[in-house]
Structures are given as structure tokens and as C-alpha cells.
Amino acid sequence: MKIFNTLSGRKETFVPLAEGRIGMYVCGVTVYDVCHIGHARSAVVFDVVRRYLRYKGFDVEFVKNFTDIDDKIINRARAEGASWDAVAGKYTEKYYADMHRLGVEDADVEPRATEHIKEIIELVAGLIERGHAYSIDGDVYFSVPSFPEYGKLSGRKLDEMLAGARVEVDPRKKNPMDFALWKSSKEGEPAWQSPWGPGRPGWHIECSAMSMKHLGRTLDIHAGGADLIFPHHENEIAQSEAYNSKPFVRYWMHNGFITVNKEKMSKSLGNFFTIQEILDIFDPEAVRLFLLQTHYRSPIEFSNEPLEEATQTLVRYYQGLERLDDFLFLSLPEGKKENCPPGFEDGILGGTPSGFKARFMQAMDDDFNTALAIGHVFELVKEMNRFLDQAPTGKKAKEFLLRAKEGLFEAAGVLNVFNRTPAEWQRALLKIKKIGLEVAGIERLIGERREARARKDFLRADEIRSELEQKGIALEDKKDSTAWRVKL
């Protein structure tokens, strides 16, 4: 299995520190506001990475933190007239609500910065002891020149960074690049007691302290959005490696951005779409598919159109699945003569190396190429349809298709897309398209129409059809039944 490692800038063969076990840490969110689709991307992408590693048989310890104390939370609390911890609590809840709807699994450990003040203080004190940090008036700074390898993740050199510095430098720092490990608190701000006086942790130190506590000194995988590479992750490396004298992370993974009009979606530009407002119009599965149809390191241009296309794509998938289910459970009476169309065994439907499962794993093994993996899903769907077009009958054909379906379900479990039943999908569409009809009501009308058709009252039958059509439901007459679809 290969993973693109930001540290080396290339794909590397993945070998965990301890055989069969993986410690993985993902930078979560600062809970000062609701999440936008960019946060969703990071969460969904690394959710799939985790699921795939588990699928491969690794014992994965997955840690994702919440930054629950920070300047932005304090400012937000002021703006909302609430306490800082009420703000953090509120947006933590909203985070969970969004992520659960998107099918993102909770982490094994979900540490909060404020629950690790003791570990953070130990770490800061240790860095001072080792000569990598210094305190001034209650603040503590990391001394960047004390760590010669600084810049190795983001690929920049110290002097270059100084030349491009765009931020006002605190004159008390020994070096302009030094960053805060501990910030003294002003009057009225949340504070914890420390050897340097009351204060709160700097942003970067919490991840070092928490990852070390929950996963040990060296992590297998550390992941987050590409905007965290500098300075956040660079600083984490400096702190952790200066303290431990050991490599901090073996594989760094970073996801690409969501853009709007080709520009990075961000709070400051105001061009962001919240998860909530997107899920108000689109099904979560369509959102997830949309995010996974592009490789995780490439940018994704956001707009409604691709989400509508993703919805249409899911229609194709669930149509195929329904057809398969119909075949497997309805139109395959026992005792019918055997007819298993030849020529499919060696293709994607078969269990050979060119079969679906092998291709799926090959795609995922190559730096989690979900876009290619999803492509294989639809190759399989197409081939399945072609197979069914041959009107197969009998036990052999059934077993053949059951195996194909099994492979599909394994992939669905990893992606957490394609994971519902066709009926569940239709119900979800009914809801998201805000069609004011119940399944029972639709089926009653279909029954009425069936009777009308039986007595050749096509006027009445067409009337019912157009009545449903107006409400957004299309009818499909099959051989001996009528199915309904939500129109898109």
C-alpha cells in the first residue's frame, strides 16, 4: 500500500511502526462556529482512510481532537454574550450532528485541549528545560533556531520565511519565527494555573501533548487539511521532536481545498457554504459521493451542479441494485432451467485478479484513490446490467451475482456510500426533495392505477400517473409491477 507523504513529497510504501497496528491522529476543528463543506471534506476523506485501513485488517487507533480553547472561541463568546465553554460545547454538538449525518464515524479517542492542561504544562516545562523554549512575562515561546530541522515539512528555509513575513512581530521574541506555547491571560479571560502564571495553551502545543498521550511518541499517520502544513504541523514537529528526540510522525497526509470560483473557500473571504445548508438541499450520501469522486489531494470546485450530478449518479447505482435484488429474490423461481450467460467470469463480475474486489483494493492501495475505486463500482454496475440483459436463470447465475454483490457491499462499507437499500434511497429522496407524500399513499395510488389498467381504463390510469408526476413522482411500468421514482 502506498501513501503520499507530505514530508517526502512522494508516494511511499506504507509500513506501520508496529506490525498490524496503526496510530492515526487527525486534526479536528476549533469549535467556535458551525462547520462548512471544507471541514466535511477533511472529515470524510480521513474517515474513509480509517475505514480502509481497518478493512485491510489493521488494528487502527484513531484519534481526532477538538480545540476547545482559543482566541477565536473567546471572541465568539464575547460576541454571543456567552461563556467560552458554552460556545465550545454548543459548536461541538453541532459538529457531531453534521458529521453523523455525513456518515463520519466517531474517533476512538476525541480529546479536548482543556482536558490536557497538565500534559501540556509538562511538555512546555520540558521544552524550557531542554533549552528549546523560554518564558517572558508569563508567556512561553518555542525557540525556532534551537531546532535546526525547522521547515522540513513545508519545504522552506528559515531565512526565506523571514523575508516573506507579513505579520507584526512581537518585539519580546528572541527570533521573529518563535511561536507561543503558552499565553498569559488578560483580565476576564479563561485561565489555568501554570509555573509561568495564569494562562492558556497556544494552539500548536495541544496536538503534540494529546497525540503523545494517546498514541505515543511516534505516530504512524498524522492528517489534516493542507492549510495546516504551515505553521501548525511544522510547529508540532518542532515541539515534539525537540522534546522526544524521536521522529514525531511517519506519514503526513493532507487533503486539498474546496474552492468557490476557483478560490479557496474560507471564513475570511466569506465564500463558504455550511454543511447544514448543503444538507438542507442534498442528500448526505450525494455529498459524500461528491467529495470522494475527486482524489483527496486535488482541489474540488464547489457548486450545486456536481451535487445534482452525484444525486443522479446514485440513482443509477440504486436502480442497478434494485434490478439485482429483483432478480435474486423475485424472478428466480427454483427449478427453472439453468442459464448462466458465459463470458463474464473473467471480467469485473468474476473473482479473478481482474474482478471487482481486486481492482477496488488496487485503487485504494494507491494512496486511497477513491475516484478510481468509485469508477470500478460503476464498471461493475454496467457489467451486472449486461449480464441481467441476458435473462439468466438458475442457481449458478444466482451464486455468481451474489458474489458480485458481496464485493460491492464491502466497497460500500469502506466508502460508506452505496450503503443503503434501494427503498431507503427512495425514501431519502422523498424527504430531501420535500415531496409531500408518504410511501403508503403512493403505493395506494399505484394499486388503484393497476386496477384501472387491468380493466383497460387508460384514461384513469394516465390521470393517476400525471397526478403523481405533478408532485414529483414518476411511475415506471415493469413486466408485472409498477415502480415509482422521485423525479430529479
Added chain:
RNA sequence: GGCGGCGUACCCAAGUGGCUAAGGGAGAGGUCUGCAAAACCUCGAUGCAGCGGUUCGAAUCCGCUCGCCGCCUCCA
């Protein structure tokens, strides 16, 4: 200014040295059907921003040009 990425069919997108350049959406043709719709099948780039080079062979490697974007500041 420094560092990095991207440019593949009408749209999205995979592919980073060698079989027919995946897959989805849209479109066209066909099958099915009381009619219809849907669904399914088929079709679709002699071509991979442009120009040059390396190679038996390049979308894929190298150089230059054009266009777009990111990081260097909080940011998923």
C-alpha cells in the same frame, strides 16, 4: 519575491513511460411499452494547454511559453 500544485471529451474526473486514454453527468441512436416515462444497452477524445527535446515508444520524463490556483498570517 520564495516554495508548491494544476491545465485530459460539452461539464466533472481517473490515469504519471508501452494493451482499446476508467467512471459519472449531459447529448444522440436502439431495446422495452396500451401510450408514455424511466431504466438498460450502444455510441463518444487518433487526442491529453502550446511549442521543442529525451526515448524503439510520452498525457505520463526534461526545457521553455501561456493560463489558473495554493502556501509563506488564523484557516479543513
